[in-house]
Amino acid sequence: MNITLSPQSFSNYENNYKKNPSFTSNYQVLNKRRPYCTYFFREDLQWGNFVRYLNLRFKDADKVNIYNAACSDGTESYTLIMSLIKHLGKEKAKKFFPIKGFDLNQRQVNTAKSGEIPLLPGIYYLCDLFSIKFHTLFNDKKFLNYVTLKNGKKGVKFKDDLKSLVEFRQANIFDEIAKKKKNEENCVFFCRNMWMYLKEDEQEKLAKMLSEVCGHNSIVVLGNYDLSAAHAHSLLLKNGFEETYIDNVYEKMV
Numbered sequence: 001m002n003i004t005l006s007p008q009s010f011s012n013y014e015n016n017y018k019k020n021p022s023f024t025s026n027y028q029v030l031n032k033r034r035p036y037c038t039y040f041f042r043e044d045l046q047w048g049n050f051v052r053y054l055n056l057r058f059k060d061a062d063k064v065n066i067y068n069a070a071c072s073d074g075t076e077s078y079t080l081i082m083s084l085i086k087h088l089g090k091e092k093a094k095k096f097f098p099i100k101g102f103d104l105n106q107r108q109v110n111t112a113k114s115g116e117i118p119l120l121p122g123i124y125y126l127c128d129l130f131s132i133k134f135h136t137l138f139n140d141k142k143f144l145n146y147v148t149l150k151n152g153k154k155g156v157k158f159k160d161d162l163k164s165l166v167e168f169r170q171a172n173i174f175d176e177i178a179k180k181k182k183n184e185e186n187c188v189f190f191c192r193n194m195w196m197y198l199k200e201d202e203q204e205k206l207a208k209m210l211s212e213v214c215g216h217n218s219i220v221v222l223g224n225y226d227l228s229a230a231h232a233h234s235l236l237l238k239n240g241f242e243e244t245y246i247d248n249v250y251e252k253m254v
């Protein structure tokens with residue numbers, strides 16, 4: 001298997017998977033070669049539409065718990081926080097905080113906790129598309145309200161008021177979900193771009209566990225690679241979830 005340290009890693013994985021459907025990977029293989037591969041406003045979720053959807057869906061809830069499984073270096077949680085505040089305003093966004101982020105990798109969790117996120121050239125600048133995207137981001141005044149730029153734009157540091165809206169921990173998703181009570185209402189599980197780290201039986205187990213913990217008005221959010229390089233979509237449908245009108249968002253039919 002040839003995994004390079006770049007956003008292409010997933011394409012390689014996907015091609016291998018297509019060539020040989022019995023090809024499965026695991027945490028050790030993928031994580032050793034390419035530990036990060038996450039970026040701000042990852043385009044497989046329409047962030048603006050998504051948070052407006054959250055606002056409508058949870059309009060009657062006083063509190064909504066958001067679990068950001070496989071949060072990596074925190075980029076995803078910070079993207080969500082910025083989107084919630086931008087589109088809903090601070091007051092309406094309040095009930096979604098604090099977001100609870102966790103990841104198996106201690107080093108990534110340390111970075112997330114520090115709020116100081118390096119943008120590694122090996123990952124972020126190999127591909128022109130991403131460079132352009134970051135260039136735009138750095139010139140976006142709203143984004144710059146939340147961060148200070150580090151090392152000549154090679155990293156960002158989130159300000160304390162934003163950092164206080166998320167709690168990060170090191171945890172395995174299976175242990176974390178096993179601790180949860182069944183049928184939790186009004187919760188959001190982010191499990192994005194992580195299913196391909198799991199073997200097939202683990203993917204089945206995760207879908208079943210998510211189905212058990214998600215109660216009334218609870219949703220699961222996937223990433224594109226969970227659909228193309230893993231079986232998350234069909235497994236969620238098999239376990240009582242349905243697609244919503246927002247791409248990659250699934251609701252539990254209770």
Ligand SMILES: C[S@@+](CC[C@H](N)C(=O)[O-])C[C@H]1O[C@@H](n2cnc3c(N)ncnc32)[C@H](O)[C@@H]1O
Pocket residue numbers: 027031035036037038039042069070071072073076102103104105108171172173174191192193194197223
């Ligand atoms: C490619 S990153 C995805 C980051 C982010 N969710 C995104 O979509 O941009 C995959 C992350 O999954 C984490 N991961 C893999 N298996 C995990 C598990 N069993 N429990 C928690 N995190 C896991 C890895 O450590 C890695 O940080």
